[in-house]
Amino acid sequence: DAGVIQSPRHEVTEMGQEVTLRCKPISGHNSLFWYRQTMMRGLELLIYFNNNVPIDDSGMPEDRFSAKMPNASFSTLKIQPSEPRDSAVYFCASSLRRGAFFGQGTRLTVV
Amino acid sequence: GESVGLHLPTLSVQEGDNSIINCAYSNSASDYFIWYKQESGKGPQFIIDIRSNMDKRQGQRVTVLLNKTVKHLSLQIAATQPGDSAVYFCAERNGGYNKLIFGAGTRLAVHP
Numbered sequence: 001d002a003g004v005i006q007s008p009r010h011e012v013t014e015m016g017q018e019v020t021l022r023c024k025p026i027s028g029h030n031s032l033f034w035y036r037q038t039m040m041r042g043l044e045l046l047i048y049f050n051n052n053v054p055i056d057d058s059g060m061p062e063d064r065f066s067a068k069m070p071n072a073s074f075s076t077l078k079i080q081p082s083e084p085r086d087s088a089v090y091f092c093a094s095s096l097r098r099g100a101f102f103g104q105g106t107r108l109t110v111v
Numbered sequence: 112g113e114s115v116g117l118h119l120p121t122l123s124v125q126e127g128d129n130s131i132i133n134c135a136y137s138n139s140a141s142d143y144f145i146w147y148k149q150e151s152g153k154g155p156q157f158i159i160d161i162r163s164n165m166d167k168r169q170g171q172r173v174t175v176l177l178n179k180t181v182k183h184l185s186l187q188i189a190a191t192q193p194g195d196s197a198v199y200f201c202a203e204r205n206g207g208y209n210k211l212i213f214g215a216g217t218r219l220a221v222h223p
């Protein structure tokens with residue numbers, strides 16, 4: 001099993017640009033989570049899906065953030081427009097029963 | 112940029128000693144707990160989990176203890192090795208669908 005796959009691993013973009021982060025969960029997992037990690041706030045849950053349906057997006061910081069899961073094997077997190085304070089490492093994780101398994105993350109830098 | 116960040120507590124141990132990392136969780140209704148290890152530049156890695164109907168669970172070189180009375184979780188690592196150096200997070204399941212809320216983390220530094 002390849003584990004959770006995220007792309008890109010690193011993204012540098014200018015303020016105001018649209019950024020799209022991608023995630024492929026572990027095959028067969030039915031829950032998917034997007035987390036953000038910063039020095040200031042640690043690991044924060046942004047949104048999670050179950051069977052491709054968004055369950056709780058209360059952690060999404062602003063309307064600039066949106067997430068989709070069009071099918072069981074793919075999810076995106078989009079930031080439009082991006083701001084320097086969005087700079088962080090974004091993790092995707094998937095789960096079936098026990099625990100949640102994380103990807104390697106996307107390090108986003110907005111300049 | 113950010114000039115103030117989370118101050119992660121650091122546990123420094125000698126190689127070969129046992130390590131104990133502690134965590135206080137927030138919600139008395141949480142029913143499932145996990146310890147994760149995060150190495151630099153990587154995602155959190157599942158180490159061991161425990162359900163709230165248990166107070167102890169053992170894995171390979173690791174033991175998790177749960178005290179629901181005081182909402183406390185600990186991770187014990189036996190014979191700590193340099194490869195154990197990382198940041199360790201406890202996570203509690205709060206709600207359905209394995210929604211996990213993470214603690215701030217503890218940095219473990221293993222010295223030869």
